[in-house]
Amino acid sequence: MKTSMLLRVGAQLLLPLLMVLSVYLLVRGHNHPGGGFIGGLVASAAIALHLFAVDIRSARGVLRADPRTLLGAGLLIALVAAVMGPLAGGAVFEGLWLDVNLPVVGKTHIGTPLLFDIGVYLVVIGAVLTMALTLAEVEG
């Protein structure tokens, strides 16, 4: 199926921008609107757009991994965040925080909730794209 050139060029320009936006939403999520779920949806929307504009193979190429693997990896990361609390002698899912000096960003407050959000981010991308790619394959 031949798609419009406008769509193809637009999607190629938008893909990196939307990816950066999704990571931005993910990182600011703890204290501001955003978070892993929204970030994950934006990232999967970007790849879905690529899927419509180009084709399935190329959309799979953007991910570099099978969406199922992403889904499992995200779930694993979220579980690691959950059991960090007990490992430090606290409750399950208890937030642990570290103050670190990062280059560029400066002094930051990093904690297990961010790790959990990264897990959610990957789970959302994995789940949405498993569904979208399966449907696209059935149709095409």
Add this chain to the structure above:
Amino acid sequence: MSYLVAAPVLIPMLAGALSLVAWRSHMLQRALAVLGTGALLISAILLMIEVANEGIQVTEFGGWPAPMGIVFVADWLSVLMVLLTGITGLAAAIFSLPGTTLRMEHAGYYALLHVLLAGVAGAFLTGDVFNLYVWFEIMLLASFALLAMGGERAQMAGALKYVVLNLISSAIFLTAIGLLYGLIGTLNMADVAVKVAALESSDRVTVIATLFMIAFGIKAAAFPLFFWLPASYHTPPVAVSALFAGLLTKVGVYALYRFFTLIFTADVGFTHEVLKWVAVFTMLSGVLGAAAQFEFRRILSFHIISQIGYMILGLALYTPLAVAGGVFYLAHHIIVKANLFFISGATYHLRGSHDLSRLGGLWKTHPWLGVLFLIPALSLAGVPPLSGFWAKFIVIKAGVALDEWLVVAAALLTGLLTLYSMMKIWMEVFWKATPPETAELRGVRPPAAMTMVIVALSVLTVLIGVIAEPVWQLAAAAADQLLDPRAYIEAVLPESAQ
């Protein structure tokens, strides 16, 4: 505080995540299926020992104290249900090993199995009303995917009815949660119990209680909204059917037990009276529906409904004996019903059909399978000394003690008709001669994994029947805790007790 309370949810979640990452590897997924469900069973046993030694166990997520944070609470009923989840989960995982195709494994069969178990265990352990909703949704999602897997026409039709009715139930559940929160401003179950008891007027509480009753009634497949169950349970792979038959409706029954002993006890004259008649009609409609069926798994599905009636009856009669009988019934039923579905899977493996008219002659070729079928079948019908006899005996005895003669008559009639149904299956599948159009498969055996599961569950059924005392003690302890929720409330909210 105990981490063990969270383990029955974290373990299947971990196993599910690992088997998703390892979706390409046939061996790893299968190993994870058995190891993950085995670890779940072990964690349930350890948790039970802890509850036996130290009383009700509570864990607060994120370190936020109740009623602000979400808590998991393990009392006798919860821990018993988690133990049964572990047993059924392990049995289903082992039973799946020979029959699961590579295509199903790639579609995430084992991962979904683990997630389903996590959802069930979470629903049994949570002490928060909204969190219960979340676990229900996780369960629904995983079970929907398992039902639809394979994509055959009948499966889609069944899955659609299943998901639509369950979504309606979820919507009612969510409405009830909203109303409850609007009324008292908390969703921690122990805190809700305290605040509902302190309300002056119980009118609005009764309305909310009825909404919860409808929501859980649909999940439990109680009369009149049970038709989604026989429409869907006979379509998926047998191990999935068995897991659903054993566990899913029981989550609805568990939620009824929890809510109508802990929270909604202000107007027992209304709520439990309604539950009683729901129970009677559920028993009768299930067993009469089964009489008209001629498909192995559809008959069994209708019997799930009639058995749910007995369990709700135990709660509705609301005496220590009746509630203990209901808990005993839950324990007995989960094992027996899962086993009957497993046996239907073994006969399908031998004859390639679930249709009774195309089955037959198995007594000649596989007499041991006939014996293994008779154990859970007679137990289901309530023949002594099997587990089902004690379960029925206790519930009916509680009914007699209350002079509820109509209810007792309905329960006895249901038992008799259950026996008729089980004998119908036995005559058709085992006793009658092999129909001419069905190939006689002498010397074919079901895979060892299937046989092992069926034998183990049958032995368990006989054991619960012959040595009923420990199980009865456990059920009685659970009933005591349910009918006197002070210990539960004190464990969750230590300050409110002072």
